[in-house]
Structures are given as C-alpha cells and as structure tokens.
Amino acid sequence: MTGLLEINSLGKRFGGFVALESISLSVQPGERVGLIGPNGSGKSTLVNCICGTLHNEAGSVHFDGHLLDGATAHQRTRRGLARTFQLPRPFASLSLIDNVRIPLLYTVAARGGALRAAHDIDERCADLLREVGLDAKARHLPRDLTQVEMRKLELARAMAAEPKLLMADESMAGLTHSEVEEILTLLNRLNGQGVTIILIEHIMRAVMSFSQRLVVLVSGRMIADGEPNEVVRNPEVERAYLGQ
Amino acid sequence: MRSDIFFVSCLVVGGIVFAAALALGNDYYFFAGYVVLQYIVLSTAWNILGGYCGYVNFGSAAFFALGAYTTVAMHRLHPMPIPVDVVFGGVVSGVVGFGMGYLTLRLRGAFFAIATLALAVVLQTLIVNWDYVGGSRGAYIVRPESFAPFGSYIKYLFMIMMLLAVGAITVARLIERSRLGYGFATIRDDELAAEASGVPTLRLKLIATTISGALMGMAGAPFPYYIGFLQPSSAFGLEYAVNSIAMPLIGGTTSWVGPLIGAILLGSLQQIATVTISSAVNLLIVGFLLVGFVIAAPNGIIGLVHKYIQHKPVGQVGRRRVEADSPEAAP
Numbered sequence: 001m002t003g004l005l006e007i008n009s010l011g012k013r014f015g016g017f018v019a020l021e022s023i024s025l026s027v028q029p030g031e032r033v034g035l036i037g038p039n040g041s042g043k044s045t046l047v048n049c050i051c052g053t054l055h056n057e058a059g060s061v062h063f064d065g066h067l068l069d070g071a072t073a074h075q076r077t078r079r080g081l082a083r084t085f086q087l088p089r090p091f092a093s094l095s096l097i098d099n100v101r102i103p104l105l106y107t108v109a110a111r112g113g114a115l116r117a118a119h120d121i122d123e124r125c126a127d128l129l130r131e132v133g134l135d136a137k138a139r140h141l142p143r144d145l146t147q148v149e150m151r152k153l154e155l156a157r158a159m160a161a162e163p164k165l166l167m168a169d170e171s172m173a174g175l176t177h178s179e180v181e182e183i184l185t186l187l188n189r190l191n192g193q194g195v196t197i198i199l200i201e202h203i204m205r206a207v208m209s210f211s212q213r214l215v216v217l218v219s220g221r222m223i224a225d226g227e228p229n230e231v232v233r234n235p236e237v238e239r240a241y242l243g244q
Numbered sequence: 245m246r247s248d249i250f251f252v253s254c255l256v257v258g259g260i261v262f263a264a265a266l267a268l269g270n271d272y273y274f275f276a277g278y279v280v281l282q283y284i285v286l287s288t289a290w291n292i293l294g295g296y297c298g299y300v301n302f303g304s305a306a307f308f309a310l311g312a313y314t315t316v317a318m319h320r321l322h323p324m325p326i327p328v329d330v331v332f333g334g335v336v337s338g339v340v341g342f343g344m345g346y347l348t349l350r351l352r353g354a355f356f357a358i359a360t361l362a363l364a365v366v367l368q369t370l371i372v373n374w375d376y377v378g379g380s381r382g383a384y385i386v387r388p389e390s391f392a393p394f395g396s397y398i399k400y401l402f403m404i405m406m407l408l409a410v411g412a413i414t415v416a417r418l419i420e421r422s423r424l425g426y427g428f429a430t431i432r433d434d435e436l437a438a439e440a441s442g443v444p445t446l447r448l449k450l451i452a453t454t455i456s457g458a459l460m461g462m463a464g465a466p467f468p469y470y471i472g473f474l475q476p477s478s479a480f481g482l483e484y485a486v487n488s489i490a491m492p493l494i495g496g497t498t499s500w501v502g503p504l505i506g507a508i509l510l511g512s513l514q515q516i517a518t519v520t521i522s523s524a525v526n527l528l529i530v531g532f533l534l535v536g537f538v539i540a541a542p543n544g545i546i547g548l549v550h551k552y553i554q555h556k557p558v559g560q561v562g563r564r565r566v567e568a569d570s571p572e573a574a575p
Binding site: 051073074077078082085089091092093094098101102103109157160161 | 429438439
C-alpha cells in the first residue's frame, strides 16, 4: 500500500439507494486529481465517506498508512485530511481570523505542532488570510464577504489544518472566470507546497487545467480513471457526463 | 484582564455589595439578593451550554433540584457544612449532566430541548417517590438562627451564593477566552464544519453539559437552608427553567456578561414585583420582556450595545486570546 489515500471497494447505501458501489482509488502524495460526474453521481458522498461525515458500509479507507474506518471526522482532520464544503460553511459568529484559528488550535496544536503560544497562532492566522487575500477583512464577520471571498475563507480554514490531502468540493461553483482563476492559483500554490489535492468540480475548463489525473463517477460507480485528455475521450464518459 | 485578577475584582465587588446590603440594615435585602445571585449562577450555567454551544436546556430546574435534594439527603445522612453540600450537589448534578449529554449526543435543536425537559419530568417523578428525602410530602431543614461571624444565617447563605456567583462568572469567562470557548462557538455555528476543522464536538458537548449541570446543582445546594421546607414543586419550579433561559436571552448569550446583566435586571424586577404587586406576576414579567427582546433585540442587551459600537463581532466580547498550551485547553 503505497498511496497517500487508498480506497478499496468502498460502498455506501441510503436505504435501498446505492450511492457508491465498490469504489477503489489510490491517490499518490502530491497528486492533483480531478473528480467529476453528473449531479447525484456520488462525488460528495465519496468525499463525505473519506472525511468521516458519512460512514461507509462496505470497503475500507486507508490514509497515510492508517485505516480510517470508525475514525471520527475530527480524527481524520487531525491525521491530515482537510476539505472544503460545496456550500461554504463558515463559523458565522466568529471573525475571519478566528475562523482560521480553529483548525490551528484543534488540529495543528493537538498534533503537537510548533504552534504553542498565542502570538505564534495569531501570526499564522494573519499569514493564512494574507495568502488568500483576506487580511484586510481579518476582523470582519463572514457575513461581510462576497461569494469568492467566502470560498477563499473555506480554503484558508482548510489550509490552516496543515493537511496532507485537501478535498475541494466545488470550490469554484458560482464564480466568474477571473474568480475561478484566483481559486485555481491558490490550489496550485497549495499543491506546490506539497499538498495532495482532489478537486471535485463541474467547471471542466478548471478541472482540465488543474488535474494530472481525472476520475469519473456515474450513478455511484467509477467509470474512468486516467489522464484527463484520454478520460474525456472515453465514449462511456462522453455518453454519461459530457452529453454526447 | 487575567483570570486571577478578574476573580479577585469580582470578590471585591461582591464584598462591596455585601457591605451595602449590611448598611441598609434590613435582612430582607439579603433574602432578595440571595435570589438574584442564585439566578446569576443558574443563568451563567445555562449559558455555558445554551449560549456558548447553542444547545437549549429546558431542564435547568432538574439540575437545581438535584443539588437541593443532595443537600437534603446529606442532611439526613450526616449534616455537613453548606460548602461541603455545595461540592456534593455539584458533583451529583455534574454526573447527571454528563449522563444527559451522553444520552443526547446525537440530538440537536428541539429534540435536545425536549430530551432535557423529559429528564426534568423523570427526575421529579423519582424524587416524588423517594421517601428518604421527603417524597411528595417534602422535607424540613431547620437552619440555625445565626452563624458566626455573619450574625443572621441568611447573611451566611448570601455570602455563599455570592462566592458561587463569582466562581460561576469566572469559570464562564475563562471558558469564553480559552480554546474550549472557541470550540463551543464552532459547535453553536456549525457542527459539521467544526468536525472538519478538527474540533471533537461530542467530547466538547459532554464537557459543556457536565460543567453546566454541576454549576446548576451548586446553585441549588444551599436552597433547602434558604427555604426551610423543600418540596418537589418548589425545587422543580417552572420559574427556574424559564428564568435560566430568559435571563441569558435578555442579556445576550454569546458572552459571560449577558447572563449577568439579564439575571440582575430580571431578578431585581421580579423581587420588586414580589413585594409591590405579587410573586404571581413574575413569570408574566419574564414573558413580556422575552417577547419584547426577541422582537427588538434578538441578540440581547449585549447585542444592542455591539450594534451601536460596531467595533467587534457579536461573538467576541473583549479580546479573545488563547494559549494553546494553557490549562483550560484540555480537550
């Protein structure tokens, strides 16, 4: 088992509905993986099963050599799995700087990281907000943010947990062309720092430019996994996802 | 301000209040003040779970009564000094709070509130049928006339409740400014996002239910000595459950200051109404004020103040800083 993330025969049902069926996937350290599929194909369910928000009924998830089955979401985050949400979920009553402070306090410090003193944490929070261009609004509440700023806050909070793997769940949904570019720049920079990224996205232009590898889900099944240009030419993918 | 300095400052303020009541030369002020202080403890305790974590507890009266009945049981078993009763009351209520938290870990919103209400009903039924503590007949606790060096016993009870109020406020403030406080705030805002940020939400909820329950039990422990005759209907009174919720809501739930302001305001109003009109109008006052604040100031008095100052987010009163390796950063 060499991958950073190893998913073996993962299955998830909601009553009689099969949401995920025997998904197997291996993600190597530093990889940029695009995960696509039509609405309802099981992308977010897969992310939720990997992150521990949902529990898979079949199969197993290994991360960084550890079996994650039974581990809670916060334990997985502390192991280095971070995520952003399809709809941004900021801590509404906390300022932006406190939003990014939470993972530092509960993940990095809990791991026994270098951040032990309050001023170290304050500095790191400020750095993170500066990286995503939100330093000017550090003391604002999330309600003061625009859509793209909200997405950036999600990314900053995920980055604060110092993850080994980041799952960006539709981080560009509803953004303009230039805003998509801003988010892609951030994700590329993060990947350049050694963070493995799984990008779940509908914006094909962004997925194609970002991903080294493309995985396609349809109706809970994985129908393709490979080099992006080859995958999009796969007849099954074209039929199921690209509408040809 | 550092917590130890804050604690000493609160003690000084408490001392001034005690001296002022003493200067008025009428024991009634101690009786009335005791009730206000008791509500400060109750509302502060409620706010740790309800305000900081967003879990509405309708069973405050049950925890209060547990503390009171622990004292009765201790009194029957072997009479102890009230501070010891307070500790026992806190432990028993804290354990029940932990149990309640454990049983209701997966519940949220109205479901959690109903579960806490059910706990109060179950506990009241148990007490009504437990003869050792007086059952439905009630239990007499004969308090001494005087207690050195305070003179009358009510002054002693007032002082105990004053210390409890100072302790409760200090604990609430300490939590608010610690890693624990940040964790509680994330639970209130979004549990899913909290877990994704590494916050152990279930563990934190257990801590909140335990601390909140323990403080409520401590508030109830001296009550049998105050009232003299304890019966289930007085210990499990609706006013404790309603006031514990209304006072923080009126004062503001996101800070330790809110419950303090709410308890002083509402508690004093109720005491004035009791002697000028009737104690029967107390809940009416709470109802009117609650409706008024829900409409005009949903974030309470603290929220109103922040609205005008507009300097800091509602979730932050004062400058929140935390040392990751501070003692309160346990979980």
